[in-house]
Amino acid sequence: MDTVHDTFRHQGLVRPREGRILGGVCAGLGRRFGIDPWTARLLFVLILLVIPGSQILIYPILWILLPPEIEPVNPTATPSSSIPPAPAA
Numbered sequence: 001m002d003t004v005h006d007t008f009r010h011q012g013l014v015r016p017r018e019g020r021i022l023g024g025v026c027a028g029l030g031r032r033f034g035i036d037p038w039t040a041r042l043l044f045v046l047i048l049l050v051i052p053g054s055q056i057l058i059y060p061i062l063w064i065l066l067p068p069e070i071e072p073v074n075p076t077a078t079p080s081s082s083i084p085p086a087p088a089a
Contacts, residue, residue: 005067014069023063 008014012032015024019037030040048055 004065008065009067009070013066015063015066016069017071023059024068025059025062025066028066028069029062 013028014031015028016031017024019027021027021041026041026044027037029044030037033040035043044059045055048058
């Protein structure tokens with residue numbers, strides 16, 4: 001499964017951390033093809049209405065196959081630097 005996730009990640013097909021409604025599948029597809037997530041959702045629903053019953057199979061399969069977006073790592077930040085200083089008394 002890692003090779004499928006790596007291939008999709010390399011092609012830019014990931015489920016973003018922000019802008020998700022359910023699993024982030026349509027938001028990821030929209031981001032990959034350069035369209036608004038709501039437009040991607042509408043197109044996804046319209047295409048799935050043409051093929052009855054396919055939404056039961058296609059969305060969960062894409063949810064499993066599309067890897068989640070990896071959070072960027074900031075090598076200069078340390079865990080203690082993210083804690084705000086205590087207010088002065």
